[in-house]
Structure formats: C-alpha cells, structure tokens
Amino acid sequence: MRIEHVKSYSGSDAKRIRLSLKLTQIMFAEFLGVSKKTVEAWEAGRNNPNGSVCRLLSMLENDPQLPERYLVEMG
Secondary structure, eight states, X not given: OOOOOOOOOOHHHHHHHHHHTTOOHHHHHXXXXXXXXXXXXXXXXXXXXXXXXXXXXXXXXXXXXXXXXXXXXOO
C-alpha cells in the first residue's frame, strides 16, 4: 500500500471546498473539528489549513459525498 503525500491547501482552497459542499463556516468547522474562527482566519488569508485537516480537505475534495456516507448530520 502506498500513502500519498498530503497536499497543501490555502484558505481560498478551503473556502472553495466548503462552498462546493454548501456548508456554512460553522458546519464546516464542526465537520473538520476546528473552530469557526479558524475557518474565518483561513478564508481571510490570515492562516492556512495544516496537519490532518489537509488530509480531510483532500478527502472532501475527492469525494464530496464523504460526510453523507459516514452519516455525519450537516445542519
């Protein structure tokens, strides 16, 4: 098995993914396990996603149905 390197994401990438999933900042933050202020900081360009959040963003980007498949109630 080969594990791909974790892609880097900018705040604008995170926002694009969030909007494609039709999630509010609060819902997106809850799904990723971060605070709303963290999502706000990404989207304002004050910070960028890092660590395991980048892996989750990659998974969401490749599979937008991920939250539904794992029965994560959004909203």
